[in-house]
Amino acid sequence: MQHGKTKAYKEQSFDHLRGLDGISDDQIAEHLKLYGGYIKQVNTLNAELAELMGKGKASGKDPEFAELTRRLGFEYNGMILHEYYFSNLRRAGEAKPPTGSGLGHALVDAFGSVDTWKADFQAMGDMRGIGWVILFQDPCTDRLTNHWITLHQDGVPAGFKPLLVMDVWEHAFMRDYKATEKAKYVEAFFRNIDWQIVERRLQEHAAVRPAAAA
Numbered sequence: 001m002q003h004g005k006t007k008a009y010k011e012q013s014f015d016h017l018r019g020l021d022g023i024s025d026d027q028i029a030e031h032l033k034l035y036g037g038y039i040k041q042v043n044t045l046n047a048e049l050a051e052l053m054g055k056g057k058a059s060g061k062d063p064e065f066a067e068l069t070r071r072l073g074f075e076y077n078g079m080i081l082h083e084y085y086f087s088n089l090r091r092a093g094e095a096k097p098p099t100g101s102g103l104g105h106a107l108v109d110a111f112g113s114v115d116t117w118k119a120d121f122q123a124m125g126d127m128r129g130i131g132w133v134i135l136f137q138d139p140c141t142d143r144l145t146n147h148w149i150t151l152h153q154d155g156v157p158a159g160f161k162p163l164l165v166m167d168v169w170e171h172a173f174m175r176d177y178k179a180t181e182k183a184k185y186v187e188a189f190f191r192n193i194d195w196q197i198v199e200r201r202l203q204e205h206a207a208v209r210p211a212a213a214a
């Protein structure tokens with residue numbers, strides 16, 4: 001890994017996300033535009049903070065420094081979680097992880113059955129508020145747990161690996177569904193999951209996502 005020079009993030013392409021079941025191409029296109037905004041914000045914030053540091057203004061008492069620093073977690077996770085989300089979707093997905101897969105076993109271990117896990121995950125998706133539902137693995141214990149993340153950053157367990165990431169901000173579904181129809185979107189999400197990617201995330205040591213820094 002190179003050190004010394006801050007690298008900019010690049011927007012990833014998710015061209016494979018056409019023809020999903022219950023999540024329209026227009027919905028995805030609009031969502032990808034929003035995702036692009038997070039990439040720009042992360043790069044801009046890093047550049048602005050580097051400039052402040054260069055000017056000797058990296059001070060907790062400097063309101064500009066403090067505000068930009070506070071926004072980092074929101075913008076970074078806005079970028080990162082969308083990359084996990086888009087890459088765990090695919091056309092013609094299966095309803096459940098393949099029987100006998102590592103993920104299937106891990107879910108049974110943690111929740112008793114895949115159906116119990118799914119019901120819990122979907123129930124979280126139906127919670128009021130904007131945020132994310134994420135199936136995480138604690139890499140120290142291998143234990144799987146479902147978590148609710150408020151906005152993009154509140155509630156992320158530090159160091160845990162995201163395995164399955166579901167966006168439940170209204171911008172993720174309101175082109176296709178009404179505000180009161182989030183449960184329909186959650187059902188649609190489950191018809192388009194790429195379980196192979198989720199399995200890879202489980203098996204790989206690092207929390208791999210499609211990301212590029214140039």
Ligand SMILES: [Fe+2]
Binds near residue numbers: 171
């Ligand atoms: Fe989103």
